[in-house]
Amino acid sequence: MDPLFNTTGISPLTISSNDTNNGTDHWNQFVQPAWRIILWATAYSCIVIVSVVGNVIVIWIIVAHKRMRTVTNYFLLNLAFAEASMSAFNTVINFIYAVHNEWYFGLVYCRFHNFFPIAAVFASIYSMTAIALDRYMAIIHPLQQRMSSTETKVVVGVIWVLALLLAFPQYYYSTTDQLPDRVVCYIDWPDFAVCDIKKMYSVSVAILLYFLPLMVMGCAYLVVGLTLWASEIPGDSSDRYREQLTAKRKVVKMMIMVVCTFAICWLPYHVYFLLHQFYPEAFGERFIQQIYLAIMWLAMSSTMYNPIIYCCLNDRFRAGFKQAFRCCPCIPRGSYEGLELKSTRYLQTQTSVYKASRVEMTVSTVLQSEEDLKQPQVKVIGSTGSVEAVTGAGPHGVCQKQYQSCPVSTTAIII
Structure with a gap:
């Protein structure tokens, strides 16, 4: 019943250790009372609603506003797409299967169910890694050329290709099995005499999807943080310079918050399944179902926090969310007009007015200087x-x- 890294022949919540002795080989002991199911259903529904709505708005903000189409925001767009897709296609199914321990959705969706979450998590974490490396290059090596929009799209495409390749074994070995009283969806790993492919794949997935990218991002943001906050950056002390420094600090602070949230939400999940690989006998108890539901809720909830972080820590995204919810009476009219989310025509008008005022100021200064030249002082x-x-x-x-x-x-x- 593992939605992401199911490496057991049958779900750890399918058969208890005493079932065979009691003559109930396939009895489902993990049926919950209705009140508990309602509580869990409410908790998981909140994840799906907040995640899908929030990430769709993030996608709209980036796509619909030309000035939001930056290198960092392209990766945020990919991150939002992966998280919204996983919430929409897997969270509810994960919950239904975890609660009933019975598969209702057929073989095709069983394969997709085990395949897509790994690809989505891979795309999410490596989009964050790409942002960390981009911030590192922009701040530590500012004279080097940044990635263009075309190169950014190529990187996003490469991330998805690698994600699909990593998740393919889950798709290939996924299957369903008809038990006397229910159908189960699981991954039927082949047996090799040379190595245990189940353990090897699980450890590899944990390293590639969690520990390795977090280590890279940690090193990158540590150097960036020391550069932005703990040392002086060469350059002038003009207002423009200070504004750029403040903007860089805000972006880095926002991304560090995103990475820390991801790390906290997914750590229990990876620990759970690594322990399950090496100590499977401890996962047949009845209370494991509640532990699993709590761990899975925490992991799936990581998809809904990012839009909230963007809205709280970034002025442009905040203006975009206000514009998206402008029909709400609590949003003052006009509060979302600005912060570089203006139309192109407005920006051109503002630029023309600014240039005209600069020309007028220059002419005035020259005339005043000519008058001063006439009088010796x-x-x-x-x-x-x-x-x-x-x-x-x-x-x-x-x-x-x-x-x-x-x-x-x-x-x-x-x-």
Whole structure:
């Protein structure tokens, strides 16, 4: 009954250790009372609703607004698609199978059910890894060329190809079995004398889907964090520089929050199934079902937190969510108009107004400088008695001087 890494011949929640002795070889002992099923159903329904709605809005914000189509946001788009798909196609089925321990959906969906979650989780975690590496290159090596939109799409495509290849064994060996009282969906791993393919695959999946990418992201964000917060970055101290530094810190802070949330939500799940591979006899007790439902809820809930994090920590996404929920009475009208989610026409108009104001300011400054040039302000008398007239500053702020002789030392006298 393992929705992601089912590596048992029959689900760990299918048969208890005493079933054979009692003569009930295939009796389903994990039937729950109705009130408990209702509580779990409510908890899982919240995941599906929040995750699907939130991630679909994130996709809309990035796709519908041209200025949101950045390298980082393309990877966030891929992350949102993977999480929304997993919530829509697997979370509810996982819950139904976990509660009843009976498969109602046929062989085709059994294979998809075991295949797609691994691909989706792989796409999610490596999208976050790509963002971490992109942030590392942008901040640590700012002079190197960034990825273009085409290159970003190629990387996303490569991520999905690798994800499908990693998940293919789950699809290939998935099958259903008709027991006397119910149907079960499981992965029928072949037996090899050389190695235990079940344990080897489970350990490989845990490393590739969790420990390796988290280690890479941890190292990348550690260096980036030290650069942005614990040391001075070479450059000027202008307002523009400070704004860029603040923007970089916000993006990095948001992504660190996303990665930490993923790590916390999925750690119990990977530990659970690694322990199941090496200590399967401990997973036949009745209470294991409740532990599994809680662990699976925590893992699936990781799909609903990211839209909330984007909305709380990013001004543009917050404006996009307000625009998506503008029909709600609690959203003030006009509060979502701005933050670079304007239309292209508006941005062009604002740019034209800005340029016009700059031209007007420049012309005014030049005229004022020409007036100042007409009036001398300082007379300089050298020690040799020579006179130097100093006029007003020119257009470039350089004093215009007329020398009658070259004095050795001067004394300024204001006229």
